[in-house]
Amino acid sequence: MSPAAEGSANRAVVLLSGGLDSATVLAEALREGLECHALSFRYGQRHDAELDAAARVARALGAASHRVIGLELDALGGSALTDARIAVPESPTEGIPVTYVPARNSVFLSLGMGLAEVLEADQLFVGVNAVDYSGYPDCRSVFIEAFESMAALATRRGVEGAPLRVRAPLIRMSKAEIIRRGVELGVDYGLTVSCYQADEAGAACGRCDACRLRRAGFESAGISDPTLYRD
Amino acid sequence: MSPAAEGSANRAVVLLSGGLDSATVLAEALREGLECHALSFRYGQRHDAELDAAARVARALGAASHRVIGLELDALGGSALTDARIAVPESPTEGIPVTYVPARNSVFLSLGMGLAEVLEADQLFVGVNAVDYSGYPDCRSVFIEAFESMAALATRRGVEGAPLRVRAPLIRMSKAEIIRRGVELGVDYGLTVSCYQADEAGAACGRCDACRLRRAGFESAGISDPTLYRD
Numbered sequence: 001m002s003p004a005a006e007g008s009a010n011r012a013v014v015l016l017s018g019g020l021d022s023a024t025v026l027a028e029a030l031r032e033g034l035e036c037h038a039l040s041f042r043y044g045q046r047h048d049a050e051l052d053a054a055a056r057v058a059r060a061l062g063a064a065s066h067r068v069i070g071l072e073l074d075a076l077g078g079s080a081l082t083d084a085r086i087a088v089p090e091s092p093t094e095g096i097p098v099t100y101v102p103a104r105n106s107v108f109l110s111l112g113m114g115l116a117e118v119l120e121a122d123q124l125f126v127g128v129n130a131v132d133y134s135g136y137p138d139c140r141s142v143f144i145e146a147f148e149s150m151a152a153l154a155t156r157r158g159v160e161g162a163p164l165r166v167r168a169p170l171i172r173m174s175k176a177e178i179i180r181r182g183v184e185l186g187v188d189y190g191l192t193v194s195c196y197q198a199d200e201a202g203a204a205c206g207r208c209d210a211c212r213l214r215r216a217g218f219e220s221a222g223i224s225d226p227t228l229y230r231d
Numbered sequence: 232m233s234p235a236a237e238g239s240a241n242r243a244v245v246l247l248s249g250g251l252d253s254a255t256v257l258a259e260a261l262r263e264g265l266e267c268h269a270l271s272f273r274y275g276q277r278h279d280a281e282l283d284a285a286a287r288v289a290r291a292l293g294a295a296s297h298r299v300i301g302l303e304l305d306a307l308g309g310s311a312l313t314d315a316r317i318a319v320p321e322s323p324t325e326g327i328p329v330t331y332v333p334a335r336n337s338v339f340l341s342l343g344m345g346l347a348e349v350l351e352a353d354q355l356f357v358g359v360n361a362v363d364y365s366g367y368p369d370c371r372s373v374f375i376e377a378f379e380s381m382a383a384l385a386t387r388r389g390v391e392g393a394p395l396r397v398r399a400p401l402i403r404m405s406k407a408e409i410i411r412r413g414v415e416l417g418v419d420y421g422l423t424v425s426c427y428q429a430d431e432a433g434a435a436c437g438r439c440d441a442c443r444l445r446r447a448g449f450e451s452a453g454i455s456d457p458t459l460y461r462d
Contacts, residue, residue, distance in 0.1 A: 067306055069302075069303045069304075069306045069307075070302070070303045070306075071300075071301070071302050072300045072301045072302065073300075073342075073345070075298060075299075076300075076342070076345045076346050076349050077349050101345075102344075102345040102386065102387070103341050103344045103348060103385060103386065104345070106337075106341035106344060106345075106381070106382075106385045107338060107341040107342055107345065110334050110338040110341050111304075111307070113333075113334045113337060114304070114307045114332075114333040114334030114335070114338065115307050118307050118308050137384065137385055137386055137390045138384075138385045138386070140384065142384050143385055146377075146380050146381040146383075147381050147385075149377050149380070149381070150374070150380070150381045151337075152377075153368065153369075153371065153373050153374040153377045154334060154336070154337045154368055154369045154374055154377075154378075155333065155334065155368055155369070156333070158368060159368045
């Protein structure tokens with residue numbers, strides 16, 4: 001039986017940023033035999049390189065569909081990722097980093113929940129990770145669990161007794177573990193872009209938090225890093 | 232002391248649709264002496280009349296600011312409010328109506344939560360109502376409570392021990408009670424637009440669910456209805 005013929009119990013929405021983590025999550029969900037619908041956001045990030053990467057990853061791994069929703073998250077201000085006036089830090093910082101975008105994961109998960117409802121998908125996958133991003137409040141397990149409880153009350157399928165499952169399979173994995181798992185699953189990380197300030201071609205700065213974590217992850221995994229660095 | 236000088240404990244974000252309910256909520260929050268920042272959404276609704284109404288209401292009542300965030304909620308499909316191929320019903324329906332937009336309140340509240348974090352506001356007001364909109368899963372008290380619990384874990388201020396309060400002061404009121412309260416507070420309902428299919432000038436159809444509820448509310452309150460109906 002094909003995945004589509006099995007209906008909604010076999011269907012998932014996967015949030016796909018174009019980075020390393022969410023590509024691994026998509027591969028993981030596909031490995032489970034799920035019909036995966038990828039969802040990305042154009043939210044005022046500084047460049048489109050990550051959306052191009054998301055499209056490449058969705059196609060290469062075999063997602064059933066890929067949507068991009070535009071969202072003026074930059075209208076809120078307050079983050080280095082969406083406000084050109086705030087510099088992206090190039091050395092480690094303490095506490096909640098300025099690259100944190102207020103409410104971003106809540107907004108993205110809510111939109112993913114909406115798509116899951118429309119597609120009658122019963123699972124929503126997200127690549128949040130509490131190890132490397134411990135400074136982001138909305139990358140913690142307690143947050144994901146609270147979101148799932150909220151989702152059970154927010155939607156038609158929750159009211160009808162089949163609440164959405166929200167899955168964050170990477171949440172307790174190190175970057176090296178994620179990379180090893182992705183390589184096992186056949187992910188080509190050369191297609192992904194993690195850098196907070198990638199150029200239009202997707203070349204990475206090599207210096208921001210995301211680049212440092214990614215580079216250290218490949219080193220620690222003992223896997224050669226396919227990332228294109230611009231210097 | 233001016234409201235602004237009292238700082239974040241006196242600041243609120245108010246979701247403002249341009250309709251009757253959220254105008255009443257804004258008036259209620261202002262009556263409490265709060266510095267109110269109104270937030271509206273351009274989300275693929277069929278007309279801009281309600282956004283024009285939101286701007287009029289924010290100005291007339293004295294909001295400290297009014298923002299409109301664009302959001303391609305129509306990309307999800309599945310609702311008569313954002314999909315021109317689904318007809319807006321003109322007679323009462325059973326169950327969850329087709330005018331329900333999947334995940335809309337979760338998305339709007341998440342964005343409100345993000346603005347509250349950036350502005351350091353400690354309250355978020357929303358005009359949801361469980362009496363008239365009992366068919367919408369995300370208009371129920373249990374949903375609002377679950378959202379508030381999620382918000383406490385999602386944001387910087389939650390982590391720092393000052394969780395956002397999510398307030399839905401109309402949730403148990405009838406339309407007539409809301410209208411009576413709004414008139415007491417000085418709301419000019421002639422500025423508001425409730426109709427699901429208002430024309431560009433804001434004139435109402437008089438037949439959709441929202442029009443029927445609104446008209447019946449004025450009748451039941453014994454207050455003359457200032458709505459401009461187009462026929």
